[in-house]
Amino acid sequence: MESKFLRGTFFLTAATLISKILGFIYIIPFTALVSTQGYVLYKYAYGPYTILLSISTIGLPLAVSKFVSKYNEVGNYQVGLRLLRYGMYLMVMTGTISFVALYLTAPFLARLVIDPNDSTGNSIEDVQFVIRLVSFALLIIPAMSVFRGYFQGNQSMGPSALSTVIEQVVRITFILAGAYVTIHVLKSSITNAVGVATFAAFIGGLAGFITLLFVFFKRRDLIKKQRDESLNNEDMNVQSMFKELIGYAIPFVITGLAIPIYQNIDTFMINKLFQSIGYNLYEAETINSVIGLAQILVMVPVSLATAFGMSLIPGITSAFNSGRMLEVHNKISQTIQILIFFTLPAAMGLCILGRPIYIMVFGLENSPDIGGGILEWYSLAAVVFALYTVTAAIMQGINQQKKLIIGILIGVGLKVLLNYLLVPYLDEVGPILATYIGFTTSITYNVYMIKNTIHFKILPLLKTLRSVLLLVVLMSLIVWGTEVLCEIWLPEAFSLYSRALLTSAISICTGLLVYLGIGSKLTLAKGILNRKSKNY
Structure with missing residues (x-):
């Protein structure tokens, strides 16, 4: 049973990592199709949408898992099935409410980011259109x-x-194929291409849901037998x-x-803040978009590190x-050591190689000068x-x-306040420093x-680091x-992109060889590798 559980946990962790890596990779061709204005x-x-999605995908699977596991442990399989049935009723209701709320508030949300008097960027109607299309995913997720x-x-x-x-996979395929067909085959607008891309959240969710239904009905007899034989x-x-x-x-949702x-x-703050200090909407949206692209790059090492470090958290709960x-x-020390070991070198690499890495990933068409500078500042996040x-x-x-x-x-309050205080003096660096201070x-x-x-x-933890x-x-x-x-x-004679590609590749490989x-040879690294080999 223990080996089955560990194997299952490994597959789930691997699937999550694959999903996150795919979620990073597709942004490259997608941004090439729709540009920074389409990406913003x-x-x-x-x-x-992500706020509502986080509530469902982060809180519920873990909470339902904990509930079902608890009652299965004492031989009450009926409660788990009862939760599944009534939980589905509840989620259909809350999903519908969330869908209606997001769909109806789309005009209000659009006005938060777009100045109707500035026609240099996206329009309120464009933003309203894409928000309403993504809201359909809340009916299924x-x-x-x-x-x-x-x-x-x-x-x-x-x-x-x-x-x-x-x-x-289905979501990303729909995003890229839909955006390509919309722009290059149907000769339609970037707004319509982005609309297709946002609707892909519903299509992907539907594919995932059908997969789970298929497995459930395939195991239906076994599940009923398990319930009927419970004592x-x-x-x-x-x-x-x-x-x-x-x-x-x-707690999981928080x-x-x-x-x-x-x-x-x-x-939702950047456009208005930068317009208030003299930027037009197009320029503000470019900064908004580039900060979003930098966040995607920064989240790659975060995902990898937390996949290792978070595996120790259940042990902390049990021991406490x-x-x-x-x-x-000991487990707290191990967890933080793992995070620092994996994230700090990646962050420093992004900081030093910000401009060539940004050009290598997003090309020369997506504001490389601004993007490289923002990535350098944002990397330590x-x-x-x-x-x-x-x-x-x-x-x-x-x-x-x-x-x-x-x-x-407290952190969120500081972030909002410092956005207002820092942007007039530090421009695009202001929101980044506000994020650092809020999170810190x-x-x-x-x-x-x-x-x-x-x-x-x-102090002992710092000494080990x-x-x-x-x-x-x-x-x-x-x-x-x-x-x-x-x-x-x-x-x-090499093009700017070729120079950025070679500089990034050679520097990253050199850094990896030195670091690894x-x-x-370090005691800390040996301990990490030994723990992971024992777990898997």
């Missing part, structure tokens, strides 16, 4: 999330993993069931919403509830995002959910609460030197 329109639609949680609660990770990959089947009233489920879901909230603050405080301290995600999860593991909410509210404040608050609650000692920090400094110097040499040695070559 896509971003307007996905901003508010919540119900799919309940199904995924049910399978995970039964320690059957395969259906969730399969549906995750199929959903993403402790007892009914549970719907009110008590949902009360317990919501109690599980809220952690998952923080980064989308910060991103939405920028999406059992009173094994030394084990809690990878470390900040990862540390926030893990410290928030640790707060949940030690039952400090209410205090976690306070930390988030929340992280500091989380660490303070963790330290006070379980008497966790920070000294070797990694020195290695990152060495790697950064070598990557910087390699970039300088590439700029000197590469022939002037020397890093593999």
